[in-house]
Amino acid sequence: MLRIDRLDAHYGLFQALFELSMAVAPGETVALIGSNGAGKSTLMKAIVGALSVRHDGVQLDGVAIGGEPERKQLARGIALVPEGRRLFPSLTVRENLLLAARNGRQGPWTVERLLREFPVMEGFQHRPATALSGGQQQLVALSRALVCNPSYLLCDEISLGLSPLAVHEVYNLLGRARGEGLAIVLVEQNVKRALSESNRYYCIQKGRVVLEGQSERADHAKVAQAYFGM
Amino acid sequence: MQTSIETLTGGLMLGALYALFGLGLSLSLGVMKMINIAHGDLIVLGAYLCSTVMQALGAGPLTSMIVVVPAMFGIGWLLQRLLLNRVVGRGPLSPLLLTFGLSIVLQNVLQEVFTADTRSLQAGDLALHGFDIGGVSLGLLPLVSTLVSVAIFAMTAWLIGHSHWGRQARAVADDPATARLVGVDDRNFFALITGFVLAVIAVAAVLYGIRTPFSPTAGPERLLYSFEAVVLGGLGNVWGTFIGGLLIGVAQLFGAKISSGLGPFFGHLVFLLALLARPQGLFARNER
Amino acid sequence: MTAAVSIDAPQPAGPRRKALKLLLLGIGIALLVGLPWFASFSMQRLLVEVFTVFTVALAWNLLAGYGGLVVVGQHMFVGVGAYALFAISNKLGMNPWLALPLGGAAGALFALASALPMFRLSGPHFAVGTWVVAEMMRILALNSEWLGAGGGMPLEALGEFDRWTRNAGVYWAAAAVGIGALLVARAVLRGRLGLALMSVRDAEPAAAACGVSVQRAKLALWVIAATLTSVAGAVAYMNTLQVTPDASFSLNWTAAAIFIAVLGGIGTIEGPILGTLLYFLLRESFAGYGAWYFIGLGSLAIATMVLAPGGAWSLISSRWSIDPFGVRRDMPYP
Numbered sequence: 001m002l003r004i005d006r007l008d009a010h011y012g013l014f015q016a017l018f019e020l021s022m023a024v025a026p027g028e029t030v031a032l033i034g035s036n037g038a039g040k041s042t043l044m045k046a047i048v049g050a051l052s053v054r055h056d057g058v059q060l061d062g063v064a065i066g067g068e069p070e071r072k073q074l075a076r077g078i079a080l081v082p083e084g085r086r087l088f089p090s091l092t093v094r095e096n097l098l099l100a101a102r103n104g105r106q107g108p109w110t111v112e113r114l115l116r117e118f119p120v121m122e123g124f125q126h127r128p129a130t131a132l133s134g135g136q137q138q139l140v141a142l143s144r145a146l147v148c149n150p151s152y153l154l155c156d157e158i159s160l161g162l163s164p165l166a167v168h169e170v171y172n173l174l175g176r177a178r179g180e181g182l183a184i185v186l187v188e189q190n191v192k193r194a195l196s197e198s199n200r201y202y203c204i205q206k207g208r209v210v211l212e213g214q215s216e217r218a219d220h221a222k223v224a225q226a227y228f229g230m
Numbered sequence: 231m232q233t234s235i236e237t238l239t240g241g242l243m244l245g246a247l248y249a250l251f252g253l254g255l256s257l258s259l260g261v262m263k264m265i266n267i268a269h270g271d272l273i274v275l276g277a278y279l280c281s282t283v284m285q286a287l288g289a290g291p292l293t294s295m296i297v298v299v300p301a302m303f304g305i306g307w308l309l310q311r312l313l314l315n316r317v318v319g320r321g322p323l324s325p326l327l328l329t330f331g332l333s334i335v336l337q338n339v340l341q342e343v344f345t346a347d348t349r350s351l352q353a354g355d356l357a358l359h360g361f362d363i364g365g366v367s368l369g370l371l372p373l374v375s376t377l378v379s380v381a382i383f384a385m386t387a388w389l390i391g392h393s394h395w396g397r398q399a400r401a402v403a404d405d406p407a408t409a410r411l412v413g414v415d416d417r418n419f420f421a422l423i424t425g426f427v428l429a430v431i432a433v434a435a436v437l438y439g440i441r442t443p444f445s446p447t448a449g450p451e452r453l454l455y456s457f458e459a460v461v462l463g464g465l466g467n468v469w470g471t472f473i474g475g476l477l478i479g480v481a482q483l484f485g486a487k488i489s490s491g492l493g494p495f496f497g498h499l500v501f502l503l504a505l506l507a508r509p510q511g512l513f514a515r516n517e518r
Numbered sequence: 519m520t521a522a523v524s525i526d527a528p529q530p531a532g533p534r535r536k537a538l539k540l541l542l543l544g545i546g547i548a549l550l551v552g553l554p555w556f557a558s559f560s561m562q563r564l565l566v567e568v569f570t571v572f573t574v575a576l577a578w579n580l581l582a583g584y585g586g587l588v589v590v591g592q593h594m595f596v597g598v599g600a601y602a603l604f605a606i607s608n609k610l611g612m613n614p615w616l617a618l619p620l621g622g623a624a625g626a627l628f629a630l631a632s633a634l635p636m637f638r639l640s641g642p643h644f645a646v647g648t649w650v651v652a653e654m655m656r657i658l659a660l661n662s663e664w665l666g667a668g669g670g671m672p673l674e675a676l677g678e679f680d681r682w683t684r685n686a687g688v689y690w691a692a693a694a695v696g697i698g699a700l701l702v703a704r705a706v707l708r709g710r711l712g713l714a715l716m717s718v719r720d721a722e723p724a725a726a727a728c729g730v731s732v733q734r735a736k737l738a739l740w741v742i743a744a745t746l747t748s749v750a751g752a753v754a755y756m757n758t759l760q761v762t763p764d765a766s767f768s769l770n771w772t773a774a775a776i777f778i779a780v781l782g783g784i785g786t787i788e789g790p791i792l793g794t795l796l797y798f799l800l801r802e803s804f805a806g807y808g809a810w811y812f813i814g815l816g817s818l819a820i821a822t823m824v825l826a827p828g829g830a831w832s833l834i835s836s837r838w839s840i841d842p843f844g845v846r847r848d849m850p851y852p
Binding site for chain 2: 048050071086102
Binding site: 259264265267313316317320322323324326327328330331332333334335337338339341342450453454457458461489491492494495498499501502505506509 | 582588590634635638639641642643645646647649650651653654657658660661769773776777780784809810812813815816817818819820823824827
């Protein structure tokens with residue numbers, strides 16, 4: 001169980017998160033819904049170790065892990081697919097994956113397996129990672145996180161700027177990962193998709209949770225209200 | 231014509247040594263985005279270290295490398311972990327100023343310990359041998375230096391292109407924040423890089439010390455030549471630094487032919503002109 | 519819930535405070551001007567050093583702290599200013615005090631010329647690139663018979679003045695340069711150029727998007743800093759009566775400037791003042807220890823960068839919020 005407990009987060013003097021609490025159970029998919037600047041990416045960064053926060057603000061199976069560096073969180077099974085993909089331009093697709101695989105945990109997701117399941121990726125594995133279309137890059141970025149064999153996968157805006165077909169492919173891969181028991185935290189601006197792909201949801205506004213619930217029974221009007229802050 | 235060819239080959243071989251000086255600078259600039267002003271002084275430190283080891287063991291300079299290279303690796307590791315890691319990522323100003331202070335400290339410590347006199351590393355008979363190829367005479371030692379330099383460059387290029395460490399280095403050079411996300415341990419990795427840089431400096435220092443008498447204040451000039459090789463070759467390109475070094479070496483020797491005191495000046499001039507013509511360097515990596 | 523931030527404009531000084539400030543200023547100026555009548559020659563010469571080193575440090579600090587232009591080769595302007603003064607005065611028989619502005623002009627011209635190759639570099643490349651240019655200048659001067667080669671040149675015109683006049687004159691020139699540099703720096707920072715530079719320092723792309731001509735602002739600063747440095751260099755070597763390539767194009771000038779800026783605080787006006795005082799205090803106390811003095815100085819610089827990168831002034835100003843020169847433009851925090 002990944003638990004966020006009354007978490008505050010700051011960028012210098014600016015406070016981005018205010019006593020935010022949420023939880024993700026093993027195997028479930030949780031959606032984070034909110035407009036730009038609401039604090040979703042900040043929360044992801046805090047969980048994964050890219051931001052300094054209170055030690056017991058983030059807990060994994062009862063153990064306090066907040067504020068520890070990324071590689072430790074990765075070793076514990078928490079991986080982030082960052083906003084904007086952020087593949088390494090000086091590395092090929094294959095090298096991007098190899099790098100992460102070597103630093104991540106051992107498990108069912110290997111570079112070979114991903115290339116096998118996505119012949120398209122196998123085709124461009126030796127190309128510089130950024131010499132690809134947006135959809136292809138997103139697949140690689142997602143694979144790069146998967147290859148670390150996480151238990152909790154954080155996905156920050158993975159459908160942003162992608163064609164509908166590409167979005168479909170990306171969520172296809174995500175679905176397969178979920179099928180193998182992976183817990184997923186999904187940050188999505190597309191509310192419909194966020195709700196359809198998740199078990200539960202949290203609406204975040206100005207660094208606070210303003211609404212939460214079961215995705216199936218979500219009241220779209222209420223969610224829209226929370227999203228736009230009206 | 232004969233002596234021009236000898237000047238050319240001599241310049242290339244000197245340049246190979248400058249290239250080796252520059253390799254370390256290129257790596258720390260590329261991966262850690264910082265310039266080590268004490269780089270030249272560390273070369274001089276390596277030479278003095280070798281001299282000390284030679285006296286202690288009664289060995290020749292090349293044999294002493296067995297001790298000097300690992301020792302310098304350790305010094306580099308500690309330097310990065312204890313001092314430089316604290317200022318990396320704070321922008322280019324902090325490391326530059328810190329290493330500036332380090333440069334002053336190093337030069338004066340060396341002066342206190344070893345006095346201001348020049349000395350060189352005695353290579354004995356090795357320094358006297360030479361070959362005659364088609365009427366052009368080539369010294370054995372410069373030839374060996376050049377081969378060592380090429381070998382180290384080739385090894386480094388291979389490591390960067392094909393090893394896990396090389397991938398990490400390229401990733402960190404691209405995007406340090408995301409590199410951390412995929413598990414790169416930058417504190418130890420940077421220490422590894424600086425250790426490697428100092429190991430390369432150690433080899434270059436021994437080759438340099440055999441060839442040229444050195445003194446505690448010889449550092450800054452070495453830094454300038456290293457820097458010129460790196461900038462000429464273009465940032466992010468290992469073999470570019472090699473070519474850059476060759477160019478500086480050749481420019482210096484031809485300049486010295488024109489007027490004996492003006493060797494380094496011509497190196498600086500070539501650097502400046504190349505900069506005017508192509509500011510990003512000859513083989514700059516394209517930014518995507 | 520955080521309390522509302524109160525944005526008060528800094529209170530303008532009341533009439534009593536203003537009068538006090540003017541009185542102190544007046545006394546200070548009187549002391550400075552009157553010094554040659556009650557101080558020894560060696561004290562005057564030391565003060566010339568203090569003023570000229572301060573000016574070079576202030577210029578370095580302007581470049582690095584406000585312009586983002588860190589240089590390791592600032593000493594190129596010291597030499598250019600000194601040699602220009604000596605050459606013009608010697609070859610044209612001009613009074614050296616009258617020729618001082620020309621020394622500054624030479625620096626400005628050299629700044630424009632050097633900007634051509636140098637501004638193609640950035641960051642650490644720019645820093646070391648300027649060092650290359652300085653080295654080239656040193657070698658050129660060293661190999662130039664017309665400029666006296668290695669031995670350099672004396673300032674012939676100074677022989678026409680008696681010792682008292684000479685010392686006093688150089689001292690007054692140095693004091694004028696030092697105070698003038700401070701005034702120039704303050705004017706720059708409080709004016710449009712300063713605003714442009716600080717916006718570039720804070721967020722360059724944003725500044726460019728607002729229409730700030732980043733290149734022009736940096737070039738203007740480069741020329742200003744060069745002029746200040748050249749005039750300081752010219753006066754400094756009037757003080758020693760002889761200009762040589764190894765001394766006037768020596769890295770030691772930039773090294774001192776860097777130490778002063780680092781110790782005192784980069785990016786502030788108060789920093790170089792504090793730093794210069796610290797520097798000379800240390801020098802007069804410990805220079806007798808030779809290499810150990812430099813080891814100590816270097817270690818101090820390292821320690822400062824690691825522990826207090828804002829320098830001594832940051833330690834002071836973080837405890838008491840003071841802004842004597844009125845150049846700060848930040849909001850007071852609750």
